[in-house]
Amino acid sequence: MSDLFEKLRATKAWKSVFRSGSFSHNLGKSMAIFNNFFLHILPVKSRVDSIRFTATFYLGFISFCLFLILALTGIYLMLYYHPSVPKAYWDMKDLQFVVSSGVFLRNLHRWSAHAMVAVVFLHMLRVFYAGAYRPPKQFNWALGVILLIITLFLSYTGYLLPWDQLAYWAVNVGANMADAAPFIGKKMKFLLLGGNTIGENTLLRFYVLHCLILPFVASIIIGIHFWRVRKDGGIQPLFSNKKKND
Amino acid sequence: MSLKQPKDLSIIFAFTSIVFLIVSAISPAKDYFSEWRHFQNKFNKLVKEQPRRIKPVDIGIKQMWIQDLDRVDRCTSCHLGVTNYQLVDMPEPFQPHPKMFHDPEEFGCTVCHHGQGIATTVDESVGEVEFWDDPMLPQYFIEASCGVCHKDRDVQDAPILTEGRQLIQQYNCVSCHNLPGYTPEFVPGLDGIGKKTTREWLVRWLKDPREVQPDTKMPDFNLTEKEVQILADFLMTFNRYPEEIQFEPLPDALKEEWPDEDLVDLGKTRVREARCISCHLINGKGGHLATEIGQIASAVTPIWIYNYIRNPKGLHPGVPMPEYGFTKEEAIAVSAYILTEFRDWDLEEDTTSISHTPAPDFYRQGLKLFNNYNCLGCHELSAEGVGRNMGPDLTYIGSKPQTELEFGEADIEETRPSYVYHKIKDPRQFLPNSRMPDFGFSDSQIRAVTTALLSQRKEEIPDKYIVHKTNNQEQYKPQGEFGRIVRKYACFTCHVILDSGYLLATDLSLEGSRVNHQWLRDYFKIPYTLRPILTERMPNLFMKESEMKFTADYINVVFLDDDIDSVNIQLDDPETIQQGKKLLHEIYGCHACHQVNGKGGYVGPPLNETAKRSKPGWIYSWIKNPQKYRPDTIDPNQGLTDTEAKQITAYIMSLEKSE
Known part of the structure; x- marks a missing residue:
């Protein structure tokens, strides 16, 4: 079996796709990681301690997976959704009643969104208790905080899109919270709603934020976040540091 | 928790993959086993068993x-036979x-x-879906949906809505x-009520109006004994009419308990000629347009009766009485x-009120009650401090x-x-401070009113769907002398002219083309019914000679x-x-319904009379197409x-001469 894979890895096609060859020596194995777009996020060599489940509980990875699920289901939902006042709510109803697997995908999107907020928050806690905000990872911690805010904002903008009473009043509360900010509150609310009250403009604004601007910004920052994990190191359990110091 | 690498991970990976696969399969399965698909399959199976060949449906949401x-x-995804009789x-x-x-393709289902x-x-x-404000309308109230577009009072094919x-x-x-x-309907005002009636009668009336007069429209406010007494005291203080109304003193002839018999006989004749019974119910007989007057002499004072006969519209502005x-x-x-004659012979003498002394602040309390129950909504009263309280x-x-909707403690659906x-059945059951009175409707009347109220919906319906005859045009309001006569003799109470008025008798819009000038003048003097089988209803209005001439002339030159x-x-x-x-006798057999020279049926008007009354052009136009003039x-x-x-x-015109 392993011989078969060795032969396969020796073919030109394999090499042209994966840019690496034989696994028979450590260099080859290292190159496989190093030359792969997806795998090079991991160091060529990791300590067992740092990839142990309890080290991170894979919370960052789970967040990223949820982000992917949300992007995929979100694109699917976009096919059936009009961000306009007369249509938005009825598109929800159509998803529920006539679109094949519409309910399933909408629920998947919704529960993944809830889960993502929770998991991102737990991820932050884990990082905090591991002390992984300390130098040289301060900047990545800051990026993480920005990503948390983007996650919350994605959740908030998505809440309006069903255009039902729950959505309307939730966004009303949110907008009034912005309004309460000193000095710039009024302007912020106006900017957020695209007017003085929730309406067609707000729906369109939230839709563009939810489907385009926020995911785009999030994707870029997630990329940098990963890159900095790779460069600065991720969570290194405290006890291993202690051991070193001893 | 600690996992060994990497074998344990593979197990987790395998496990989650299987879970994911199952979850992914549930959704298409639910779609496949959906209710509508089940119904459509069942339909196609049943259709095969039908004796006639009926096309099975293509599976899919309709x-x-x-x-x-x-x-x-x-709806038609499951209701597959809606249009297939x-x-x-x-x-x-x-x-x-x-x-x-209505065509379902044009109207759909849920609009009704x-x-x-x-x-x-x-x-x-x-x-019943949570947060869906319009669940299925119960079948009994379905005519409410007709009323959303059909805005007229009378809606054909919707009797319950119309009744409501x-x-x-x-x-x-x-x-x-x-x-x-x-x-707003005409309701007698309360100015001068103290002069119109007695305190005893008012107390009886306020306690339960339907007890006194079963067909009254006045609802029962469920007043307490104390409230009744205070309101009666309050109302009895209004014993004066505005100065511009000439309130004549009681003539001597009416001061006695039993007036002169010859006078009574003359009165009886005039009452019969005036056909008071056409509108007023008298001891169980007569019309329902106006109040029952069989016992009116026990309710109102003699001086008021006399003055009202003299000047009805003065005492009650707006009253439809001629x-x-x-x-x-x-x-x-x-x-x-x-x-x-018109007395309540069973009424016992009530002497309690003679010794009655009103409470010290009865006026203030009475005014408060009067405003609280929005008495002014129906009854006019000129007094300081009265107001509407809708x-x-x-x-x-x-x-x-x-x-x-506020259901309060009520144990209902x-x-x-x-x-x-x-709410209509028992108006005060939801909230303790409800003011709505009890109208004493029967169950079917309550359902009818409910139906009519449920038709009051806020819906965006294009104008082309709205059916509204009466409001589209300006109401015809006769002006000048003719207008004065029409109002004085309350013609619109029974007649319609150019869509104004109530159609109990004839539509007079084309009367000038229909009848002879001379016949019309004679008719005002001695009205009679044109059809033998109908009861006589047109009253003798005792019009002045000049008014008769003017009206006949006006009709003869205007309503053409x-x-x-x-x-x-x-x-x-x-x-x-x-x-x-x-043609008349042998081909069309008109005499089956109409009298000709004393022979024939009793359904239509006698044709000898027609000859005297009608203009030939009218007879010609009518027999060509009767429904054009009266659908x-x-x-x-x-x-x-x-x-x-x-x-x-x-031939019909020649009958006049032949008689």
Whole structure:
């Protein structure tokens, strides 16, 4: 079996796709990681301690997976959704009643969104208790905080899109919270709603934020976040540091 | 928790993959085993067993998109036989719809039936769905949906709705509730009530109006004994009429307990000629247009009766009663007759009020009660401090969200129709401070009113769907002398002219083309009924000679139709008359319903009379197409040719001379 894979890895096609060859020596194995777009996020060599489940509980990875699920289901939902006042709510109803697997995908999107907020928050806690905000990872911690805010904002903008009473009043509360900010509150609310009250403009604004601007910004920052994990190191359990110091 | 690498991870990976696969399979499976698919398969199976060949349906969601009404109805996904009347033996949901008045492709289902038409499951569409404000309308109230577009008072094929709307109008619901399309009814004002009636009667009346007069429209306010006494004291203080009304003192002839018999006899004759019974109920007989007066002498004072006969519109502005042209002596005679005959003979003398002393602040308390129960909504009263105190606006009661209805402690089904029904049935059950009175409606009347109220919906419906005859044009209001006469004699109470008035008798819009000038003048003097089988209703109004002449002249030159008047008929050609006679008796058999020279049926008017009364152009136009002039007439349209119609007309006109 392993011989078969060795032969396969020796073919030109394999090499042209994966840019690496034989696994028979450590260099080859290292190159496989190093030359792969997806795998090079991991160091060529990791300590067992740092990839142990309890080290991170894979919370960052789970967040990223949820982000992917949300992007995929979100694109699917976009096919059936009009961000306009007369249509938005009825598109929800159509998803529920006539679109094949519409309910399933909408629920998947919704529960993944809830889960993502929770998991991102737990991820932050884990990082905090591991002390992984300390130098040289301060900047990545800051990026993480920005990503948390983007996650919350994605959740908030998505809440309006069903255009039902729950959505309307939730966004009303949110907008009034912005309004309460000193000095710039009024302007912020106006900017957020695209007017003085929730309406067609707000729906369109939230839709563009939810489907385009926020995911785009999030994707870029997630990329940098990963890159900095790779460069600065991720969570290194405290006890291993202690051991070193001893 | 600690996992060994990497074998344990593979197990987790394998496990989650399987879970994911199962979850992914559930959704398409649910879609495949959906309710509508089950119904469609069942339908196709049943269709095969039918004796006649009926096309099975293609499996898939069916929907009707009604763009103008902004709705998508998917009801026909399961209700597959709605328009197929061959399927009467099929079980539900495949039954055809009972008689349908509108094309479902153009109107959809939910515009009438409500429910969630976009849903594709039984529970979500016809069941009670949380947050869906318009669940299925119970079948009994379905005519409420007719009323959303059909705004007229009378809606053909919707008798319950029509009854409800008439009740809302008659019982003057608009006096307390804002309801577009309804107008305030005449209700006697209360100025001078202290002079009109006695305190004893007022107490009896306020306690329970229907006890005193069973057919009254005044509702029962469930007043406590104390409230009744205070209100009676309060109202009795209004014993003066405004100065501009000439309130005559009681003539000597009416001061005695039993007036002179000759006078009473004259009164009796005049009452009969005036046909008071056409509108007033007297001891169980008569019309329902006005108040029952069989016991009126026990309710109101003699001086008031006399003055009212003299000047009804002065004492009660706006009252639909005609102002009869009685002389003073006749008015005294009529009053004497009423005072002698129209009494409540069973009434026991109530002497409690004689010794009654009002509470110290009865006026203040009475005013408060008067305003609290919005008495001013119906009854005019000129007093300092009175004001209107309306109930809730009912313009959109039919679409008010169910969550906004206050059910209080009442143990009833919490739906909109149930709320409206129970509110009318027992108006004070929801809230302790409710003021709404009890109208004493029967169950079917409550349902009718509920139906009419549920038709008050806020819906965006394009104008082309709205059916509204009466409001589209300006109401005809006669002006000048003719207008004065029409108002004085209350013609519009029974007659219609150019869509104004109430159609109890004849539509007079074309009267000038219909009748002879001289006949009309004579008719005002001695009115009679034109059809032998009808009861006589047109009263002798005792009009002045000058008024009769003016009215007849006016009608003769104004209410015309040129098409009718321009018909040219050779009336005195014997050959034509002979032909007409043959047609009338032998071909069309008109005498089956009409009397001709004393022989024939009793359904239509006697034709000898017609000859005296009608103009030839009218007879010609009428027999050509009776329904054109009265859509509900039973006179058949025989499809006469012009010549035939002219011949028959000539014959009918000749009957006048032959008698």
